[in-house]
Amino acid sequence: MLDLVMNLTTYIAIVGLVIGIYILTRPKSTSSFPLPPGPKPLPIIGNVHQAPKSHGWRTYREWSKQYGPIVHVNMLGQPVIILSTSEVVHDLLAKRGATFSDRPRLFLATELALKGLNILMMNYTEQFRQHQRLQVSVLNSTSTAAYLPFQTLESQQLMHDLLENAGGAGVDVQGIFQRTTASIIHMLLYGFRIKDSNDPVLRTVIELNDEFSDFIKVGAHIVDQFPILNNLPGFLAPWKTKAETHYKTKYDLRIENFRRGLESDDWTISKHLKKTVEKDGLDMPMDELAFELGTMIDAALDGTTDSLIWFVVACITQDQGFIAKAREQLYTVVGRNRLPTPDDKPNLPYITAIVEEIFRWRPAGPEGVPHLNREEATYNGYIIPKGSVIIPNVWTISREEALFGSDPDDFIPDRWLEEDGKTLKALPTAVFGYGRRTCPGRYFARNVIWIVVAQLLWSFDIKAGLSEETGESLPVDPIACTYGLVMRALPYKASFNPRGPWVREVIARDGDTYGTDHAIMLNEIGAEFA
Numbered sequence: 001m002l003d004l005v006m007n008l009t010t011y012i013a014i015v016g017l018v019i020g021i022y023i024l025t026r027p028k029s030t031s032s033f034p035l036p037p038g039p040k041p042l043p044i045i046g047n048v049h050q051a052p053k054s055h056g057w058r059t060y061r062e063w064s065k066q067y068g069p070i071v072h073v074n075m076l077g078q079p080v081i082i083l084s085t086s087e088v089v090h091d092l093l094a095k096r097g098a099t100f101s102d103r104p105r106l107f108l109a110t111e112l113a114l115k116g117l118n119i120l121m122m123n124y125t126e127q128f129r130q131h132q133r134l135q136v137s138v139l140n141s142t143s144t145a146a147y148l149p150f151q152t153l154e155s156q157q158l159m160h161d162l163l164e165n166a167g168g169a170g171v172d173v174q175g176i177f178q179r180t181t182a183s184i185i186h187m188l189l190y191g192f193r194i195k196d197s198n199d200p201v202l203r204t205v206i207e208l209n210d211e212f213s214d215f216i217k218v219g220a221h222i223v224d225q226f227p228i229l230n231n232l233p234g235f236l237a238p239w240k241t242k243a244e245t246h247y248k249t250k251y252d253l254r255i256e257n258f259r260r261g262l263e264s265d266d267w268t269i270s271k272h273l274k275k276t277v278e279k280d281g282l283d284m285p286m287d288e289l290a291f292e293l294g295t296m297i298d299a300a301l302d303g304t305t306d307s308l309i310w311f312v313v314a315c316i317t318q319d320q321g322f323i324a325k326a327r328e329q330l331y332t333v334v335g336r337n338r339l340p341t342p343d344d345k346p347n348l349p350y351i352t353a354i355v356e357e358i359f360r361w362r363p364a365g366p367e368g369v370p371h372l373n374r375e376e377a378t379y380n381g382y383i384i385p386k387g388s389v390i391i392p393n394v395w396t397i398s399r400e401e402a403l404f405g406s407d408p409d410d411f412i413p414d415r416w417l418e419e420d421g422k423t424l425k426a427l428p429t430a431v432f433g434y435g436r437r438t439c440p441g442r443y444f445a446r447n448v449i450w451i452v453v454a455q456l457l458w459s460f461d462i463k464a465g466l467s468e469e470t471g472e473s474l475p476v477d478p479i480a481c482t483y484g485l486v487m488r489a490l491p492y493k494a495s496f497n498p499r500g501p502w503v504r505e506v507i508a509r510d511g512d513t514y515g516t517d518h519a520i521m522l523n524e525i526g527a528e529f530a
């Protein structure tokens with residue numbers, strides 16, 4: 001017991017000493033401009049005592065109401081700048097991209113970036129730009145158009161799975177939607193489909209994503225504020241083991257998937273990008289390329305699936321007539337003999353408006369992905385110290401009343417359409433980030449979500465699931481969610497009942513797609529790339 005107390009005392013003393021030295025020797029700004037306003041800090045610890053323990057975006061919204069669109073907080077000496085309007089975030093992250101495109105050093109996440117193995121957390125270096133060029137070559141609007149047939153196929157499979165398994169009392173929707181998104185992206189990258197929501201590859205990706213989401217929380221790990229603590233021996237720095245275990249599991253998974261992608265008989269994005277690396281003579285080890293592909297898997301899976309799961313929450317809790325409006329357009333344009341397809345998109349603007357409203361109402365990443373400024377900057381009379389963690393406060397930006405109206409917490413797709421009901425308004429979407437770091441997967445994500453939303457509304461009445469015991473509707477809380485890099489709705493049950501006999505007929509004909517020869521589809525995509 002005494003040993004334990006001694007160890008703890010020594011630990012606290014060493015950590016305290018290291019922090020003290022760090023604070024005293026930290027470089028100070030000499031600018032005469034003031035810092036942006038924010039909650040009043042205490043000496044040394046700054047605003048640590050006021051920092052939200054979870055769901056930070058809710059506190060940031062309150063702070064933005066109190067202090068304005070640029071808020072400064074001090075986390076043990078680390079400046080954090082929270083941006084809360086579309087104008088401010090564009091001015092800094094997009095227009096001043098040369099300064100504002102690095103990533104903060106969030107130790108657990110950055111450890112991988114330093115090894116060249118975490119693209120999301122890499123600084124905006126030449127090494128990062130090489131990866132970005134490769135990603136954009138397979139995710140731009142033209143390339144992603146080639147994936148539409150496969151995305152449609154998986155959406156049909158989803159309709160089939162829901163028809164078979166999710167009627168009556170309903171099911172927990174998470175696994176079914178995760179399988180759909182995971183299958184699309186694994187098929188394109190590695191050549192295999194995911195046919196079961198308990199598939200071990202899918203479960204491992206979800207677990208790693210959840211862990212990473214925790215690593216990347218701003219202010220959650222003391223080593224982020226004091227990188228110097230990383231020099232402590234392993235037994236005093238438990239985060240090192242955590243990061244190492246995460247890294248090893250990720251490494252094995254990514255290398256194995258990449259191998260499968262390269263050995264596939266058919267065209268895959270793995271093979272395509274390996275060829276590009278070789279043809280262009282890029283200096284990129286193959287494990288780094290495997291990690292680039294893995295970043296696409298992680299990014300695609302969470303944001304896309306969670307947006308779909310929030311859409312189901314909107315159908316259950318927010319219907320002020322949007323479902324009827326969507327159906328009217330769907331049945332006029334598509335009829336009852338087939339499922340909607342991407343070819344219908346120009347004639348279904350209301351579905352496009354619904355997709356934009358999902359991103360606004362429940363942005364998958366409500367605190368955005370943090371940036372960091374590599375130079376001191378001044379803006380609107382304030383100083384933004386070099387090395388500040390910049391948080392694009394996506395939750396609040398998506399609720400700007402001047403842009404979206406006075407009812408920003410409600411789900412109203414109509415706000416995206418001009419009076420003619422056909423033309424989409426030029427309103428900003430915050431969910432995909434900003435400037436040089438804007439999400440390269442946005443075309444891919446929009447396409448998947450559009451197809452699934454159109455087919456779901458065409459096929460099913462979507463309601464809350466029923467209690468097995470009482471048969472009563474189970475409550476679905478529209479704000480209950482996880483906290484991390486992404487905001488996932490807490491598990492809930494929903495039921496999907498076909499709208500009529502025509503749905504059964506169409507899904508019986510087109511729904512079960514596991515007999516389809518996906519090799520032909522992949523090779524057609526390959527031919528388009530060639």
Ligand code: HEM
Pocket residue numbers: 119120121135139295296297299300301302303304307364365368369370431432433434435436437438439440441442444445
């Ligand atoms: C609704 C779905 C999605 C959302 C909400 C989303 C959101 C984001 C955000 C906010 C960022 C960081 C932007 C910034 O730093 O300013 C990002 C980066 C990224 N996304 Fe997405 N994303 C989605 C889907 C996808 C998909 C489908 C893919 C790939 C197939 C993808 C690939 C990436 C990659 C590779 C990055 C790293 C880029 C960088 O660090 O600069 N994302 N995404």
